[in-house]
Amino acid sequence: MLIGFTVFRGKILSGEKRQTIRLKRKRVPRVGEPLYLYWKLRTKECMLLKKVVCKEVIPITWAAMRDNLQLAKEDGFETLEEFRKWFSRYNPKDDTEFVVIRW
Structure with a gap:
């Protein structure tokens, strides 16, 4: 599956970012x-x-993720405000x- 990014290039290349959060679609990676x-x-x-292997796919709602600072940081954001924006x-x-798609 192809996944495009326009932010966090350095964090992806360094391995610091090992997940992405996307709107749920008909087709999600396995x-x-x-x-x-x-x-x-x-x-x-x-x-x-990078070419990586999908390790985990976690369904989540906005209510469950909007106040989760750990999830925001794992996704490359420094603050919840940045994440919410x-x-x-x-x-x-x-x-x-x-x-949440993890590799």
Whole structure:
């Protein structure tokens, strides 16, 4: 599965960031499946950052993640405010479903 990033390039390359949180879709990766992590997918700047294996997929709601500082830090954010601001673009409700994808 292809996963694109526009932030946290350094943290992905260094191995500090080993997960991503995405809106739940019809198709989510399966444990054991290869993940191709790309920088700026579908642009002229597109570059493969890493090929990794999916280790865990965790369904989670906005209500369960919005106040979770540990989850925010594991995802590359320094503060909950930064984390909430990033995800506010989805206009999440308490029951909005996301998935945590770990490699």
